[in-house]
Amino acid sequence: xxxxxxxxxxxxxxAITAAVLALTAVGLSIVFGIMRVVxxxxxxxxxxxxxxxxxxxxxxxxxxxxxxxxxxxxxxITVGLLAIVCDYLVLRRINYxxxxxxxxxxxxxYVLQQTTLMTFGPEPRPVEAPFNKRIALPWFEFKExxxxxxxxxxxxxxxxxxxxxxxxxxxxxxxxxVMSRTRVGLIMRATQLDSEMAQAHGIPVNKVYxxxxxxxxxxxxxxxxxxxxxxxxxxxxxxxxxxLSFIVVIIGGLGSVAGTIxxxxxxxxxxxxxxxxxxxxxxxxxxxxxxAFVLVFRPQGLxxxxxx
Amino acid sequence: MSSALRNFxxxxxxxxxxxxxFFTVSEYHSGNLARIMVLAxxxxxxxxxxxxxxxxxxxxxxxxxxxxxxxxxxxxxxGTSAALAMLIGLVSAFxxxxxxxxxxxxxxxxxxxxxxxxxxxxxxxxxxLAGKYTRGDEGFGIPQADRAIAGIDLSQSDNRxxxxxxxxxxxxLFIGWLVQTRFGKTLVAIxxxxxxxxxxxxxxxxHKLIAVIISGTLAGAAGAGYALLFGYAGATFATxxxxxxxLLWVLLGGAGTTIGPLIGTIFMTYLIDISSExxxxxxxxxxLALILLTLFAPHGLAGVVRKKLLPWLP
Amino acid sequence: xxxxNLLSTRGLSKNYAGLQAVHNVDFDLPEGQVRALIxxxxxxxxxxxxxxxxxxxxxxxxxxxxxxxITQLPAHKRMSMGMAYTFQITSVFSKLNVHENVALAARRxxxxxxxxxxxxxxxxxxxxxxxxRHDQIAGDLSYGHQRLLEIGMGLAQTPRLFILDEPTQGLAxxxxxxxxxxxxxxxxxxxxxxIEHNMDVVMRTAHYIxxxxxxxxxxxxxxxxxxxxxxxxxxxxxxx
Numbered sequence: 078x079x080x081x082x083x084x085x086x087x088x089x090x091x092a093i094t095a096a097v098l099a100l101t102a103v104g105l106s107i108v109f110g111i112m113r114v115v116x117x118x119x120x121x122x123x124x125x126x127x128x129x130x131x132x133x134x135x136x137x138x139x140x141x142x143x144x145x146x147x148x149x150x151x152x153x154i155t156v157g158l159l160a161i162v163c164d165y166l167v168l169r170r171i172n173y174x175x176x177x178x179x180x181x182x183x184x185x186x187y188v189l190q191q192t193t194l195m196t197f198g199p200e201p202r203p204v205e206a207p208f209n210k211r212i213a214l215p216w217f218e219f220k221e222x223x224x225x226x227x228x229x230x231x232x233x234x235x236x237x238x239x240x241x242x243x244x245x246x247x248x249x250x251x252x253x254x255v256m257s258r259t260r261v262g263l264i265m266r267a268t269q270l271d272s273e274m275a276q277a278h279g280i281p282v283n284k285v286y287x288x289x290x291x292x293x294x295x296x297x298x299x300x301x302x303x304x305x306x307x308x309x310x311x312x313x314x315x316x317x318x319x320x321l322s323f324i325v326v327i328i329g330g331l332g333s334v335a336g337t338i339x340x341x342x343x344x345x346x347x348x349x350x351x352x353x354x355x356x357x358x359x360x361x362x363x364x365x366x367x368x369a370f371v372l373v374f375r376p377q378g379l380x381x382x383x384x385x
Numbered sequence: 386m387s388s389a390l391r392n393f394x395x396x397x398x399x400x401x402x403x404x405x406x407f408f409t410v411s412e413y414h415s416g417n418l419a420r421i422m423v424l425a426x427x428x429x430x431x432x433x434x435x436x437x438x439x440x441x442x443x444x445x446x447x448x449x450x451x452x453x454x455x456x457x458x459x460x461x462x463x464g465t466s467a468a469l470a471m472l473i474g475l476v477s478a479f480x481x482x483x484x485x486x487x488x489x490x491x492x493x494x495x496x497x498x499x500x501x502x503x504x505x506x507x508x509x510x511x512x513x514l515a516g517k518y519t520r521g522d523e524g525f526g527i528p529q530a531d532r533a534i535a536g537i538d539l540s541q542s543d544n545r546x547x548x549x550x551x552x553x554x555x556x557x558l559f560i561g562w563l564v565q566t567r568f569g570k571t572l573v574a575i576x577x578x579x580x581x582x583x584x585x586x587x588x589x590x591x592h593k594l595i596a597v598i599i600s601g602t603l604a605g606a607a608g609a610g611y612a613l614l615f616g617y618a619g620a621t622f623a624t625x626x627x628x629x630x631x632l633l634w635v636l637l638g639g640a641g642t643t644i645g646p647l648i649g650t651i652f653m654t655y656l657i658d659i660s661s662e663x664x665x666x667x668x669x670x671x672x673l674a675l676i677l678l679t680l681f682a683p684h685g686l687a688g689v690v691r692k693k694l695l696p697w698l699p
Numbered sequence: 700x701x702x703x704n705l706l707s708t709r710g711l712s713k714n715y716a717g718l719q720a721v722h723n724v725d726f727d728l729p730e731g732q733v734r735a736l737i738x739x740x741x742x743x744x745x746x747x748x749x750x751x752x753x754x755x756x757x758x759x760x761x762x763x764x765x766x767x768x769i770t771q772l773p774a775h776k777r778m779s780m781g782m783a784y785t786f787q788i789t790s791v792f793s794k795l796n797v798h799e800n801v802a803l804a805a806r807r808x809x810x811x812x813x814x815x816x817x818x819x820x821x822x823x824x825x826x827x828x829x830x831x832r833h834d835q836i837a838g839d840l841s842y843g844h845q846r847l848l849e850i851g852m853g854l855a856q857t858p859r860l861f862i863l864d865e866p867t868q869g870l871a872x873x874x875x876x877x878x879x880x881x882x883x884x885x886x887x888x889x890x891x892x893x894i895e896h897n898m899d900v901v902m903r904t905a906h907y908i909x910x911x912x913x914x915x916x917x918x919x920x921x922x923x924x925x926x927x928x929x930x931x932x933x934x935x936x937x938x939x
Contacts, residue, residue, distance in 0.1 A: 115495055170680055175495050176441055180636070181679040183629060187672025194666045320506065323499065362510045369503035372496050373488050567806050574803050577792045584752070584786075585852065586778035586807050 082216040086232045087353035088346060089214070093238050093307065095345025096245035097300040099338050101318050102325035103249065104296030106337040109326065111269040111289045114173050117182040119297055120319025121189035122160060126152045126298025127310040128197050131204050142207035145306070152302050153295040160294030164287045173286070186315075193312040201314075206237040206306035241303045248299065249338060256334070265289060297322075320361070321348065324368045389565060392643075392699045396561045399644060400554050407546050417658070419546045421650050422553040423610045424630075428638070428646030429560050430603025431631035436640030437564060438596045439576030443498045443628050444505030445604050447485065450512065450623035451478040452605025457618030458518065460527055467534050471609050478605020479598065486597030490590060502625065509623040524619025532613055545614050552610045553647075556603055561643050563599075564699055572596055573641075604631075626668070633671055636678045639687025643699045648686055704763075705730040705860055705890045706751065711760035713746050713914075720746040722914040723760070728860075733882065733891045735901045737925075738911035739935055744894045745787065745864065747911065751892075752784050752862060753777045765859070779807065783853035787864040787894075789845045793838030797829055797848060800837050804852035819855055827851040827881070843874045850881065861885065862892045867900050879903055902926070910934070 105119045129152040134144035163185060171177040214232040256262035268275045268285045276282045297318070308314065321344060329340030344364065351360035403422070407415055427449055434440050455477030459470040489500045513521045529540045537544050563569045575582045575589055583589050612618045621627070630653075631646075638649025653674070661667035678685070684692060691698040706728040713721040721743045728734050736744050749755030751762060753774030761770045769777050778784065792800050798820055805819040824830045827847045832840065837848060846866065853861055867875050875897070882904045885891060895901045901908065901922070908925045910917040912934045918925060925931055 115499070167676060167680065176498070177679050177683070179441070179443075179495065179498055180632065181676050183632075184672040184675030184677075184679065187668045188676065189672075191666035191669035191672060195664060195669070199665070323503075327499065356514070358510050358514050362507050362514065365503045365507040365510065369488070369500045369507070372500045372503075373491050376492060376496055570799070570803065570806070574792055574795070577794055578790060581786075581790045581792060582803070583775050584754075584778055584784045584790075585804050585856070586775050588775050 082214065082232055083353075084350070085216060086214055086234075087350045089234050089238070090353060091346035091349025092242055093304075093345075094349045095342045096242045097304045098318070098321050098325060098345045099249060099341035100245050100300035100303070101297045102322040102329075102337050102341050103252065103334055104293035104300075105322045106326045106329070106334055107265075107289055107296075108293035110334070111265055112173060112286050114168065114175055114178040115182070116290070116293070117179055117319070118163075118185040118189060119182075119293070119322060120315030120317075121186050121193075122156050122294035122315075123297040123301045123318045124193065124310075124312065124315035125156050125159070125189065126301035127204075127305040127308075127314060128193055128312070129155055129298070130302045130305050131197075131202050131310040134204050141205040145204075145207040145302075148204075149299070149302050153298040156298035157291035157295035161287045161291040164290040168290070169283065169286075190312060190315065197310075197312055199312065201309040201311035203309045204305045206235075208236055208240075209306070210236040212236060212239070237306060241307070244303055245300070248296075252296075253334075317361075320365065321345075324364050327368050328371050388697060391697070392561055392565065395699070396558055396643065399647070400550070400557070403550055403553070407543075407550075412542055415546050416542055417654070418651075419542070419549040419614065420611075421654050422549040422647075423607050423614060424634070424654065425647045425650040426553055426556045426610065427604050427607035428631045428634040428650050429556055429643075430600045430607065432635045432640060432642075432646045433560060433563070433572075433603070434596055434600035435632065435635055436642070436645065437569065437576065438572045438593065440493075440593065440596070441498050441632070442489075442501040442597075442600075443625070443632075444485070444489075444501030444503070444508075445601070445631055446623050446625070446627035447501075447505040447508040448478050448482050448601035448604035449608035449611075449627060450508060450620075451481040451601075452608030452610075453612045453618045453622055454512070454519065454608075455605070456609040457525065457527060457612045460531055461525060461618075462518065467532055467539070467613055471534075471613060474609025474612070475602060475605055478608065479602045482598045482601020482605070483594075486594045486601070490593050490597065502628070505623070505628055506625065509620060509625075512620045512623055519618075519620065522620045524617055524621070527612060527616045527618065529616065532616055539614055540616060548614055549610070552606065556606065557643070557647075561699060564643065568592070568595070629671070629675075633675055633678075635685070636683070637674065637685050639685030639689070639691070642685075642687040642691060645685055645687040652686075703730050704728060705765060706892070707763045708751070709761050709763075711747070711750055711762060712758050713743075713750060713755065714758045720914050721750065724911075724914075724916055726909065726916070728890060728892060730859075730890050731886070733886045733893070733904055733906045735893045735895050735905035735908045736911065737895060737898075737901060737908060738917070742911040743914035744911050746914075748862060748864060748892070748894055752782065778856075781856075781859035782862060783856045783858035783860070784862045785846075785849045785853055785864060785866060787868070789842065789849050789869075791837045791845055791848050791852070793836070793845075795837060796833070797824070797835050797837055797840070798833040800848055801851050801855050804855040808856050823851045823855045826854060826884075828877070843870050846870060847874075850878075854885070858889055860890045860892065864894045865896060866893065867895065867897050875900060 101123055105116065108114065108116050130148035133148040133151055134141065137144035137147055167181050167185065168178060171181060211233050212235065214234060256265065264280055264285060268280060268282055272282050325340045325344050326337055328344065329336030348360050348364060351363065406418060431445050434442055452474040456470040456474035459465045459473045460467065465473065485504050489497055489504065492500050512519050532539045539545055539548050571582065571587055571592055575587065575592055579589055608622065634649035634653050635646055636649070637653055638647065639645030656670055657667050660670045682689065687698065704727045708724055708726040711721060711724045712719065724747060736748065738744050746755060750757045753772060757770060761768055763769065764777065764780060792803065801820045801823050802816055805816050809816050809819050821830065824833055827850060829844065829847060829851060832844070837845060840848065846869065850866065867878055870878060879900060882891060893905065905922055908922060909919045910925060910931050917934055918928050918931050920928065
């Protein structure tokens with residue numbers, strides 16, 4: 078297998094990881110950026126998105142596209158609402174104290190994960206993609222006379238996978254528009270900059286926090302719904318995305334959405350490529366050590382402001 | 386009576402109770418208690434850093450595993466004796482905690498939590514990657530024949546109980562002494578108001594590093610002890626779950642008290658053991674406990690006792 | 700008799716991204732003196748003192764203490780060389796009791812066992828009139844008493860240089876009078892540097908005054924000289 082085409086294939090796989098990771102990580106980043114708390118249960122909101130998508134698609138047994146579209150809408154909203162409930166019940170009561178929030182969300186992680194284990198069960202369950210045509214991956218070759226396109230044996234992608242990448246880009250653009258051009262976005266950014274001032278200007282900070290927490294969870298769930306036809310729904314599937322999101326958010330700079338996206342692309346691509354060429358375990362080791370060293374030596378990440 | 390004497394008597398009483406328990410409860414429970422006492426050493430190490438110094442680490446499983454694998458690998462691949470392997474386990478944990486402490490203490494608060502978590506994860510993954518030697522998740526057993534010190538077979542349940550008790554007692558008394566020294570009181574001061582402590586001339590970083598090293602070495606002692614007494618080393622003990630456990634035990638029992646870790650470990654271990662008989666989702670209990678404790682009882686059991694009844698509780 | 704300079708700075712400056720908070724300050728504090736540092740708000744007093752104590756890193760210049768260059772030393776090392784510092788907003792160990800607060804300060808300088816430390820604590824608490832409260836939780840004390848506690852913690856260290864940042868802020872009249880007496884007592888054994896806004900306190904306690912304005916030394920002199928100085932008056936009152 079030649080290196081070039083294989084790299085192309087690995088990059089595409091990496092791009093899919095990056096796309097979903099970008100959505101999930103941006104969710105985490107918004108929560109930290111605006112609320113200044115770290116939600117360790119973020120991966121579980123992701124997992125719930127996939128699990129709920131499975132429930133919905135298995136209930137709507139008509140054309141898989143129908144079930145999938147329903148899941149795409151219902152799952153993130155449900156998870157978002159659940160997150161808002163958690164915010165009311167727990168986070169608000171501990172006043173968003175950073176350390177207590179981490180401990181409480183660790184507890185939340187186990188509650189969500191284990192409840193899913195009890196109801197959904199320990200086996201992974203597949204969800205059918207709404208459309209799934211194979212596309213062979215082309216590659217260039219020098220032949221007498223000039224370039225020619227060839228199709229290396231065994232390397233292909235699917236229409237759905239490409240659609241995931243497109244969807245993620247679309248959603249992130251939409252999010253950027255909302256954050257920077259709408260009133261809601263303005264309120265969120267104002268709360269981020271100075272929550273006391275925001276409150277003094279009549280912004281209901283608590284409500285904003287609830288909304289942001291729900292939005293962050295919803296984004297993660299959305300990412301999971303997109304990816305579940307490619308992977309499978311499983312009660313432990315939140316672990317890796319949580320770790321990767323952490324990595325992305327910290328390297329990109331806590332609180333900087335642009336940095337998060339750039340880092341997601343970098344990390345997603347490298348994770349995909351290293352996983353294909355070496356082992357996934359090695360990729361993860363490098364990634365975890367990277368987070369640790371970035372935090373130790375350059376805590377503001379690549380794009381964040383120097384005050385963690 | 387001076388407070389030092391009073392504290393000492395209190396600690397001896399606890400040890401006496403543990404001795405009595407051996408003779409009064411069934412073998413099933415004494416086996417449990419042996420395991421609990423070893424884990425309580427882990428909790429006490431964690432408590433020094435979290436309860437007294439105020440630093441929340443999410444990566445202590447790395448230190449526990451360092452001790453466990455230090456002893457386990459030495460006995461499995463190098464054929465060292467149990468006693469020497471115990472020493473190797475301790476030294477491994479000491480070195481690892483010094484290195485991690487040096488790096489991680491450049492951060493604080495939330496960043497510190499994440500950094501310790503990341504290093505622990507990297508450690509776990511490395512154990513998996515080095516599966517040729519460590520047998521990864523599956524782990525490896527340590528033969529009964531090797532698990533003896535000075536001719537005493539430690540796998541036999543009576544000996545095991547008392548070995549665990551001795552390990553616990555040494556660490557328990559050590560902690561009880563440490564928190565009354567200048568060093569211990571300075572740790573508390575740094576936790577309460579680090580800037581003030583700094584402006585009184587105390588070297589904060591040095592104190593933090595020493596606290597991490599002692600804490601990590603105690604955790605390693607527990608890890609090595611566990612491997613020796615229960616004959617097994619496995620990667621599960623290096624997972625995030627095993628970093629969360631001591632936090633849970635200490636929170637429940639009472640952070641910043643000497644008896645809290647033991648109480649928390651007893652309670653939580655029995656709670657989880659009982660619930661795991663009903664469902665494989667027993668960590669749900671752990672999760673609920675963490676949430677409820679953080680919301681309503683951040684001081685834990687012994688902490689409440691100290692607040693309401695006995696303000697002198699060490 | 701020539702007094703030895705306990706504390707000196709040469710060319711001490713601090714820039715914050717283009718803003719010169721402190722500019723090229725040469726400062727000498729002879730041993731045994733009570734010096735007041737005054738100046739309008741924003742004059743750079745807190746920044747300057749921050750660079751003396753080590754809480755703020757200087758951009759350029761040097762700080763000498765007891766003839767040793769301490770410019771690169773971290774704050775805790777400077778304190779352990781014989782400085783004590785009270786914060787502008789009182790900072791004590793509010794969840795610990797009064798005794799332990801002072802003991803923590805004393806422990807670092809008193810050799811020997813608990814008994815020796817306890818003796819020092821009792822001495823100090825008597826000086827600041829807090830003996831009857833040694834059991835109380837520091838956070839429960841009134842603000843004025845907390846301030847006294849903080850001063851006591853400084854005393855317990857038997858410092859050579861005692862830096863007090865706006866020590867009388869928030870104190871009642873009678874407490875201020877007590878404070879002035881305390882300073883007079885202390886000045887026999889300790890060199891004292893006060894940042895103060897309360898001109899009455901300054902005039903009654905200081906041997907010498909340094910006036911900062913816009914990050915530079917505007918004037919220096921005895922209380923009478925400063926009171927008469929026109930440049931100081933216009934800086935404070937804004938007249939030109």
